[in-house]
Amino acid sequence: MHYEEMSNLLVEAADLVTEDRKAQYGDFKKNHEDIAAMWSVVLGTKIHAYQVVSVKICRSTNPTIYTRDNYVDAAAYMAMAGTLQQDKTGDLT
Numbered sequence: 001m002h003y004e005e006m007s008n009l010l011v012e013a014a015d016l017v018t019e020d021r022k023a024q025y026g027d028f029k030k031n032h033e034d035i036a037a038m039w040s041v042v043l044g045t046k047i048h049a050y051q052v053v054s055v056k057i058c059r060s061t062n063p064t065i066y067t068r069d070n071y072v073d074a075a076a077y078m079a080m081a082g083t084l085q086q087d088k089t090g091d092l093t
Helices: 002-024 028-043 049-059 070-091
Strands: none
Touching: 002 049, 002 070, 028 049, 028 070, 049 070
16 A cells, blocks of 8 residues: 555645645635535535535546546545534534
């Protein structure tokens, strides 16, 4: 297995959430809530902020194209989705 590469990818994702993307887009909770609200209108069904991660997962499913950034973003989005769910449920363990 490529544990070092996995670790590097996760560290890069953590850096994005806490540094680069935060500076570019602001608070991720508000950002994801806004994205979810927009998609709720477009789709005509309630989308929750933690579900925004599905976009990143879908983008990485193309078997003929590998873009490392898609996986780094997806890892960051999964961490954010987990945090949003913890906040929603009060499970902050």
